[in-house]
Amino acid sequence: MEMQGRDNKAYFNDAGDGAWSNFSREMDSIKRSQKRNCRIIGLLLFLLSVVILALVAVAGTQARTIRRLNDRKGLITHPNVTFASYAGDRELDGLTYGGSMFRGSGFWTPRENLPASLTDHSSVGIGELVYIIGGANASGAVLDQFLVYDTTLHNYTTLSPIPEPRYRFGAAVLDNKIYVIGGRKDSNETDPPASNASLSVATYIYDTTQGTWSKGADILEPQSDPCAAALNGKVYLVGGYDANYGLLAKVQVYDPASDSWSYAPDMPTPRGDLMCAAFEGEIYVLGGYTGDTTDPFSRKMESFNPNTQKWTTRPDLLTSRGDGAVAVLPTRKALLVIGGEGHYRNNDLFKYGKHSNEVYFATDGTWVEKALIPNARFRTAAAESGGLVYVSGGVDTCINQGTQACPALDTTAVFLDVDHPHVYIYLKDEAYNDNAALTTYPL
Numbered sequence: 001m002e003m004q005g006r007d008n009k010a011y012f013n014d015a016g017d018g019a020w021s022n023f024s025r026e027m028d029s030i031k032r033s034q035k036r037n038c039r040i041i042g043l044l045l046f047l048l049s050v051v052i053l054a055l056v057a058v059a060g061t062q063a064r065t066i067r068r069l070n071d072r073k074g075l076i077t078h079p080n081v082t083f084a085s086y087a088g089d090r091e092l093d094g095l096t097y098g099g100s101m102f103r104g105s106g107f108w109t110p111r112e113n114l115p116a117s118l119t120d121h122s123s124v125g126i127g128e129l130v131y132i133i134g135g136a137n138a139s140g141a142v143l144d145q146f147l148v149y150d151t152t153l154h155n156y157t158t159l160s161p162i163p164e165p166r167y168r169f170g171a172a173v174l175d176n177k178i179y180v181i182g183g184r185k186d187s188n189e190t191d192p193p194a195s196n197a198s199l200s201v202a203t204y205i206y207d208t209t210q211g212t213w214s215k216g217a218d219i220l221e222p223q224s225d226p227c228a229a230a231l232n233g234k235v236y237l238v239g240g241y242d243a244n245y246g247l248l249a250k251v252q253v254y255d256p257a258s259d260s261w262s263y264a265p266d267m268p269t270p271r272g273d274l275m276c277a278a279f280e281g282e283i284y285v286l287g288g289y290t291g292d293t294t295d296p297f298s299r300k301m302e303s304f305n306p307n308t309q310k311w312t313t314r315p316d317l318l319t320s321r322g323d324g325a326v327a328v329l330p331t332r333k334a335l336l337v338i339g340g341e342g343h344y345r346n347n348d349l350f351k352y353g354k355h356s357n358e359v360y361f362a363t364d365g366t367w368v369e370k371a372l373i374p375n376a377r378f379r380t381a382a383a384e385s386g387g388l389v390y391v392s393g394g395v396d397t398c399i400n401q402g403t404q405a406c407p408a409l410d411t412t413a414v415f416l417d418v419d420h421p422h423v424y425i426y427l428k429d430e431a432y433n434d435n436a437a438l439t440t441y442p443l
């Protein structure tokens with residue numbers, strides 16, 4: 001109180017020069033402060049315009065660069081190397097696709113391990129859940145196990161088992177129902193003579209909204225190691241092996257409305273251990289085992305159009321692979337293919353998983369190699385959820401195991417893709433051989 005009284009006195013009751021000079025000093029200080037603020041604001045505005053100008057300049061440079069890329073002029077001095085964008089450029093005379101400027105992009109991160117090691121299973125994604133169906137455990141026993149992984153809570157729940165143990169089968173999702181089709185009931189595949197006893201013709205359907213299994217019509221003939229995908233209200237089961245491990249080109253189609261199977265036209269290249277996806281209104285089938293003498297695994301991609309009932313040959317994968325995994329990256333109009341089996345020096349006693357992964361961009365008709373997966377694997381499964389791709393289990397390098405099971409994995413990983421400009425490298429008069437390094441360093 002006392003202090004305040006003294007202050008008041010100083011300003012208002014002490015008439016004379018002292019009070020006025022205090023006031024004018026105050027005013028000067030305010031004016032100076034205003035000037036200072038103006039200068040600061042001016043400086044900020046100046047800096048802002050510099051930043052805007054810089055952004056405009058960079059954008060202009062980028063636009064010019066992209067124009068130059070598209071003109072294919074002046075950017076590279078090497079006579080046999082050319083940049084290009086988009087698929088039409090594939091047809092340019094004398095140019096061979098040399099890969100993407102953004103080869104190797106994307107990130108892999110480990111996720112929660114499976115409750116136990118698992119191979120030859122299937123996996124589908126619905127919303128934030130990834131279902132992991134059947135497979136064989138580390139001792140090679142075929143399982144009726146049915147798991148669901150919550151990609152948000154990061155944990156596994158065991159659901160009611162498949163009515164029958166199952167591995168090396170086809171699985172697909174249609175209208176929130178999971179279809180489990182064909183494949184093998186047990187691992188008695190080496191029993192001579194070949195018989196259909198271990199193969200299954202059953203169709204089991206899991207309703208994810210009810211949490212119940214039901215049985216659909218049997219398939220027309222058994223096929224082990226086929227692949228499955230659903231499109232326009234139908235489920236497709238493609239390729240695989242017969243009881244003698246003969247290659248199949250058969251396509252069986254399930255119509256839930258009539259609970260019946262019928263045949264669609266054979267795929268052009270018979271193969272087992274292939275991968276399929278419903279993509280861009282067609283059933284895409286990729287890679288697989290063909291038993292070819294130079295490379296038993298395939299780089300082929302073919303697609304079936306249900307409207308025209310015709311098959312189309314699509315651009316080859318960069319790397320041959322069988323028994324890997326495929327998932328659709330819906331927002332990118334892209335397919336991601338992961339891992340798969342290779343045979344060291346073409347000797348099938350030495351099976352190894354591939355580290356390499358690649359993405360097919362439908363708009364560009366082009367494959368791009370993505371970041372290598374830390375744990376190479378085959379006989380594996382993948383599913384998309386929320387734009388990410390989850391890979392679980394599979395097997396590791398498997399050297400002449402005889403009747404023993406190949407070493408099963410319990411590890412999982414999730415892939416996050418990154419977007420990049422569509423800039424590709426083309427090589428003139430030089431064959432691009434992506435497999436050249438593979439004999440010494442198997443990817």
Ligand SMILES: *[C@@H]1O[C@H](CO)[C@@H](O)[C@H](O)[C@H]1NC(C)=O
Pocket residue numbers: 116137138139140141
């Ligand atoms: C695999 O499953 C079989 C049958 O359920 C069981 O006997 C065996 O112990 C399991 N092996 C492992 C490694 O869990």
Ligand SMILES: *[C@@H]1O[C@H](CO)[C@@H](O)[C@H](O)[C@H]1NC(C)=O
Pocket residue numbers: 153155156157158
């Ligand atoms: C998954 O995690 C959630 C949240 O911690 C928990 O409530 C739920 O019981 C877990 N489920 C399993 C199968 O552990």
Ligand SMILES: *[C@@H]1O[C@H](CO)[C@@H](O)[C@H](O)[C@H]1NC(C)=O
Pocket residue numbers: 186188197198
């Ligand atoms: C598979 O083989 C085991 C042992 O060799 C036999 O006990 C079992 O009955 C066979 N399963 C089938 C379905 O043939």
Ligand SMILES: *[C@@H]1O[C@H](CO)[C@@H](O)[C@H](O)[C@H]1NC(C)=O
Pocket residue numbers: 194195196220221222243244
């Ligand atoms: C297995 O079943 C298919 C189709 O029913 C038949 O064509 C084939 O001969 C059978 N194979 C054997 C080894 O019994």
Ligand SMILES: *[C@@H]1O[C@H](CO)[C@@H](O)[C@H](O)[C@H]1NC(C)=O
Pocket residue numbers: 079080428429430
């Ligand atoms: C470009 O390709 C030609 C024809 O294959 C070859 O003779 C030449 O050496 C290549 N040039 C360079 C710089 O690699």
